[in-house]
Amino acid sequence: MPAASAIRVMVVDDQTSMRAMIRRTLQDLGFRDVRDKASATEALEAVRADRVHLIISDYNMPEMDGLQFLQEVRKDAVIGKTVFIMLTASAEKEIVQKAAEMGVNNYVVKPFAPAALKEKIERVFGALT
Amino acid sequence: MRRVAIIQGEHRVMAEPGVMLTTVLGSCVAVCLHDSTAKVGGMNHFLLGEPTPGQEVRSEDMQRYGIHAMELLINDMMHSGAKRERLCGHVYGGANIIAGLGSIGSSNAAFALRFMEMEAIPIRHRDLGGNQARKVEFLPFDGKVRSIKVNDVPPVQKPQRIAGNDLELF
Numbered sequence: 001m002p003a004a005s006a007i008r009v010m011v012v013d014d015q016t017s018m019r020a021m022i023r024r025t026l027q028d029l030g031f032r033d034v035r036d037k038a039s040a041t042e043a044l045e046a047v048r049a050d051r052v053h054l055i056i057s058d059y060n061m062p063e064m065d066g067l068q069f070l071q072e073v074r075k076d077a078v079i080g081k082t083v084f085i086m087l088t089a090s091a092e093k094e095i096v097q098k099a100a101e102m103g104v105n106n107y108v109v110k111p112f113a114p115a116a117l118k119e120k121i122e123r124v125f126g127a128l129t
Numbered sequence: 130m131r132r133v134a135i136i137q138g139e140h141r142v143m144a145e146p147g148v149m150l151t152t153v154l155g156s157c158v159a160v161c162l163h164d165s166t167a168k169v170g171g172m173n174h175f176l177l178g179e180p181t182p183g184q185e186v187r188s189e190d191m192q193r194y195g196i197h198a199m200e201l202l203i204n205d206m207m208h209s210g211a212k213r214e215r216l217c218g219h220v221y222g223g224a225n226i227i228a229g230l231g232s233i234g235s236s237n238a239a240f241a242l243r244f245m246e247m248e249a250i251p252i253r254h255r256d257l258g259g260n261q262a263r264k265v266e267f268l269p270f271d272g273k274v275r276s277i278k279v280n281d282v283p284p285v286q287k288p289q290r291i292a293g294n295d296l297e298l299f
Contacts, residue, residue, distance in 0.1 A: 014213070015203065017196050017247045060204045062213065089200055111197035 004030035004128040011036040012043040012057040012069065013087070018110075022056060022087075025114045029121075030128060040069035047079055054083045054121070059095055067098060074103045083124050087112075135159070135174045137283070140198065142171035142205040143269040150267045153283045154222035156234035158195075158241045158257075159265050161219040162202060162250070163272035164211035170269025171209075173202045174222075177237050195240045199248075218245055219274045220255045221265045226282055234258065 009031055013019045019036045026034050033052075037043035040057065041064055047055065055073065059066035066086050074080050086099050086107040096107050106120040122128055135141055135152040143150065150172045152159050163170040175198035177191040207213065223238025238257040245252050256263065256276045262283065267274040 015196070015200055015248060017192075017244055018200060020247070021192065021196055060200075060207075062207055089197070089204055110200065111193040113193075 001127045001129045002125050005032040007031060007054055007125065007128075008033040008052040009035070009054045009056060010043055010047050010052045012038075012040055012055065012061070012066075014038050014058065014061045018058070022117075025117055026056075028114060029118050040064035040066070040072075044069065044072055047073075047082065048076070051079055052082060054085065054125075056085045056087065056117075059086055059088045059092075059099075067095065067102065070099060070102050070104055085120055085124070135172050137174050137176060138198075140171060140173035140202045140205065142169065142202070142209050144169040144209050146270040148269060150269055151265065153262060153264050153279065153281065155224055155226050155262045155282045156222070156237060157283075158220065158222040158237040160199065160202065160241055160245070161221075161265070161267045161269075161274050162206055162211070162216050163218070163269070164206065164215045165217075165272055166215055167210040167212070168270050169206060169209045169211045170267060170272055171202050171206050172265070172267050172269070173198050175237075177233070177240055191236065192240060195237075195244060199244055203248075213248075217251045217253050217272075219253055219267070220245065220257060221263055221276045223257045224259050224261055224263065226260050226262060 009026060011019055011022045023034050037046055040061055057066045057069055070084055073082055083105045086104050087110055089110050091109045105124045108117055108120050130147055130149050132149045132151055135150055137157055141150055152174045157174055157176045159172055159174045161172045177195050220241045223234040225232055225234040261278045263276045264279045265276045
């Protein structure tokens with residue numbers, strides 16, 4: 001069982017309040033190393049420079065959206081296998097299916113309860129301690 | 130002038146002249162956003178989670194509804210050509226008029242102001258609190274807006290529960 005405190009997380013969302021809320025939720029779940037960025041471009045640069053275990057990214061962002069971000073991550077030889085969980089503002093089936101084809105590990109529909117995020121993370125990492 | 134009424138839980142973004150978005154608010158809050166360069170405007174109408182008697186709802190849980198409602202509006206604004214850095218807003222509602230709902234109106238108003246501050250969206254006009262309902266009329270193309278105190282209190286619906294995820298692909 002992995003310790004949540006040992007998992008490094010990058011949260012990407014263009015909305016400051018959403019990043020703050022996800023950060024608080026993750027901290028409540030025991031995560032200690034949570035970084036965040038307001039754009040996929042900045043996040044990509046940051047995770048290339050300092051790798052993380054888990055990326056939690058919004059889909060709906062200006063410039064590079066969540067799918068393009070996922071694609072950039074997956075084709076990168078170094079960070080390509082990073083766990084990627086996508087957040088969508090509504091259950092848009094096409095986007096979720098596309099993300100699944102592109103190798104997303106899981107997705108969460110907003111607004112989500114902390115337990116829902118925990119469950120999606122645990123489906124990838126196993127039960128967290 | 131075509132009038133489009135927004136009810137609780139809805140939001141609407143429009144970029145055409147000759148349209149007015151309207152809503153009637155009690156303890157709910159409506160945020161109107163406008164981008165004067167793209168000539169796009171949008172309005173929502175939301176209520177944070179409703180605490181039921183004897184059951185305390187954590188303020189964090191309540192905020193999830195508000196953050197989500199605002200995100201849907203902002204996403205649609207940007208899909209219609211608005212830019213986040215050009216947005217300005219108007220905030221209305223948050224009256225404490227319904228017995229049994231305590232100060233939910235004040236909580237809604239406080240949330241909306243905090244959200245706008247956090248997202249660095251300047252507020253052009255606000256009309257919040259008190260104990261009377263308001264009718265808001267917003268011209269999304271021009272960005273003009275007014276709120277009028279009214280005596281009709283709109284019915285309040287319980288906000289949707291935080292849903293699970295509908296699609297099972299994993």
